[in-house]
Amino acid sequence: MIGPGVRSFLAAVLPALALIGWFVHRDLIAPGPAVMLVAAIAGGSLYAVRRRVKAEKAALDRLNRMAEEAEAQAEALRYKASVADRIVSSLPDPLLFLDRRRRVVRANRGAERLLDKNLVGRDIGEGLRHPDLLAAVDRALAGQGAQQVEVALPGPPPATFIARIEPVEPPPARRAAEEGGEPDQAVLLVDLQDVTALIRSEQMRVDFVANVSHELRTPLTSLTGFIETLRGPARDDAAARDKFLAIMQEQSERMFRLINDLLSLSRIELDEHSRPTEPVDLAEILEGVRGMLAMKAEQRGAVLTFAPPDEFQPVVRGDADQLTQVFLNLVDNAIKYGGRGTEVSVQVRARDSRRLAVDVRDQGAGIPAEHIPRLTERFYRVDAARSRELGGTGLGLAIVKHIVNRHRGRLSITSREGEGSCFTVTLPLAAEARREAAAPRTPQRRATG
Ligand code: ADP
Numbered sequence: 001m002i003g004p005g006v007r008s009f010l011a012a013v014l015p016a017l018a019l020i021g022w023f024v025h026r027d028l029i030a031p032g033p034a035v036m037l038v039a040a041i042a043g044g045s046l047y048a049v050r051r052r053v054k055a056e057k058a059a060l061d062r063l064n065r066m067a068e069e070a071e072a073q074a075e076a077l078r079y080k081a082s083v084a085d086r087i088v089s090s091l092p093d094p095l096l097f098l099d100r101r102r103r104v105v106r107a108n109r110g111a112e113r114l115l116d117k118n119l120v121g122r123d124i125g126e127g128l129r130h131p132d133l134l135a136a137v138d139r140a141l142a143g144q145g146a147q148q149v150e151v152a153l154p155g156p157p158p159a160t161f162i163a164r165i166e167p168v169e170p171p172p173a174r175r176a177a178e179e180g181g182e183p184d185q186a187v188l189l190v191d192l193q194d195v196t197a198l199i200r201s202e203q204m205r206v207d208f209v210a211n212v213s214h215e216l217r218t219p220l221t222s223l224t225g226f227i228e229t230l231r232g233p234a235r236d237d238a239a240a241r242d243k244f245l246a247i248m249q250e251q252s253e254r255m256f257r258l259i260n261d262l263l264s265l266s267r268i269e270l271d272e273h274s275r276p277t278e279p280v281d282l283a284e285i286l287e288g289v290r291g292m293l294a295m296k297a298e299q300r301g302a303v304l305t306f307a308p309p310d311e312f313q314p315v316v317r318g319d320a321d322q323l324t325q326v327f328l329n330l331v332d333n334a335i336k337y338g339g340r341g342t343e344v345s346v347q348v349r350a351r352d353s354r355r356l357a358v359d360v361r362d363q364g365a366g367i368p369a370e371h372i373p374r375l376t377e378r379f380y381r382v383d384a385a386r387s388r389e390l391g392g393t394g395l396g397l398a399i400v401k402h403i404v405n406r407h408r409g410r411l412s413i414t415s416r417e418g419e420g421s422c423f424t425v426t427l428p429l430a431a432e433a434r435r436e437a438a439a440p441r442t443p444q445r446r447a448t449g
Contacts, residue, residue: 012049015038015041018038019038045115046338049347054442089108090108091108091111093191094110094115094161094192095111096108096192098188099186099187102137102138103124103184104119104120104124104127110192117142117270120195124137130153132150133149133151136163140165140167141188146164147164148163148164149163149299150163155404161196162192162193162195165190165191167188168188168189177433208378208379211379212262215379215394219254220255222247222251223251224343227248230245253391254393257393258393258395261399264399265378265399268322271406273405273406275317275408279315279317279430280315281314282316283309283313285335286348287306289324290346293328293335297344300335302335302341303343303344304343304344304346305346307345307346309348315430316356316429317430318427322407323403325397325400327360329399330360331346333423334364334421335362338420342363342364343362344361346358346359346360347361350429353434357424357425358425358427359423361422362422364419364421365418366416366417366420367413372413375397377398407427407428411424411426
C-alpha cells in the first residue's frame with residue numbers, strides 16, 4: 001500500500017514529470033496525446049489529493065468533536081465540584097476533612113467560625129483540644145471505621161456537639177499514588193452537629209414536668225391534709241372547719257389558676273407562628289384591663305394611671321383576647337409587686353413611625369439585675385414564696401412573652417432596685433396607624449384615672 005504522504009507527493013510530481021518528458025521529447029510525441037496524458041495523470045492525482053484532504057478533514061472534525069466533548073465534560077465536572085464546594089461551605093454544621101496524618105485538609109465556614117480561620121494544614125488537635133474527639137479520630141485513622149462522640153466545648157458560649165467521624169474513600173488513582181507519596185488527600189470527614197438547643201429543650205421539658213408536678217402537688221397535699229383533719233380530729237370543731245374550708249378554697253383556686261395558665265400557654269404556643277390580622281385598638285384594650293383590675297388595685301391601695309396617646313390611634317394587627325391577657329398580666333404584676341399606696345402607670349407612645357410602645361411602670365422594690373433575663377422562663381420567680389402568697393403561678397410573663405412573639409413584638413424589662421420596674425411591650429403599628437404616628441395629629445383626647 002502506498003501511504004497518503006507518498007500519494008500526495010506522486011500526485012504533484014507525476015504530472016510535472018509527464019510534462020517535462022513530453023517537452024524533452026516533443027519532436028516524438030504530438031502535443032494532443034501528450035496533453036491528454038498529462039491531464040489524465042493530473043486528474044488522477046487531483047482526485048487522490050482531494051480524497052486525502054477530505055479524509056484528513058473528517059479526522060480533524062472528529063478530533064474537534066472529541067475535544068469539545070472533553071471540554072464539556074471538564075466544564076460539567078468543574079460545575080459539579082463548585083456546587084459540591086458551595087454546599088460543603090454553606091452547610092450549617094462545622095465540617096473538617098483530615099488527611100492520614102490528622103491534618104486539616106479543608107474546613108467549611110461553620111468550622112472556621114467555631115474553631116479558627118487558619119486550620120488548614122494544621123493538626124486538628126490545635127483547633128479542637130478535646131481528648132475524646134482526638135482519640136476517636138485516631139481510632140478512625142487506625143481503620144476502626146466510623147466513630148461518634150459527644151463534644152462539650154466551654155465557649156463562650158458553651159455548646160455541645162455530636163461529632164461524627166466518617167472515613168472518606170479517596171479516588172482509586174489517588175489511592176495508588178498515595179501508597180508511597182505524600183498523604184495530603186482527605187481520608188476522614190469530621191461533622192460537628194450542634195445539639196446545644198436540643199439538649200436545652202430536653203432539659204426544659206424535664207424541668208417543666210417536674211415544676212408542674214411540684215406546683216400541683218403542694219396544694220393537693222394541703223387539701224388532702226385538711227380533708228383528713230376535717231374527717232378526724234376537727235370533725236366537730238365548727239370554727240376550725242370554717243378556717244380549714246377557707247384555706248382549702250384558696251388552694252383549689254390556686255390549682256385552678258395554674259391549670260388555666262398552663263392551658264393558655266399551650267394554646268398560645270400552638271398558634272404562635274400564625275400572625276394575627278385583625279385591627280385592634282390598644283386604647284380600648286387598656287381601658288378594659290383597667291376596668292378588670294380596678295377593684296384589685298383599690299384593695300391593694302394602688303393608684304392606676306392610664307395614658308393613651310394623644311397624637312395617634314394605637315391600632316395594631318392583633319388578637320384582642322391575647323393582648324388583653326398581656327396587659328392584664330403586666331398590670332396585675334405591677335399591682336402585686338408594686339408597693340402599697342404607690343402608682344402603677346400605663347403609657348402608650350409612638351416608639352417610631354412603625355412601632356408603638358406600652359410602658360407598664362410600678363414603684364415597687366424592683367428586680368435584681370441578674371434575675372431580669374430569666375423572668376420570662378416558666379415558673380421562674382425572684383421570690384417563689386412571695387409569688388405564691390400573692391396568688392402567682394410563675395407563668396404570667398412566659399404567657400406575655402409568647403403572645404408578644406406571636407404579634408412580632410418585643411418585651412423589654414428595666415428595673416432599679418428600690419425604685420420600681422418598667423415592662424415595655426413594643427408592637428408593630430397597623431399600616432393605617434403608621435401614617436398618623438409619622439404625622440401626629442392635634443391632641444384630641446386624654447383619659448387617665
Ligand atoms: P408570678 O405568677 O409569680 O407573678 P410571673 O411570670 O408573672 O409569675 O412573674 C415572674 C416573676 O417575676 C415573679 O414571681 C416576680 O418575682 C417577678 N416580677 C414580675 N413582675 C414584677 C414586677 N412588676 N416587680 C417585681 N417583680 C416582678
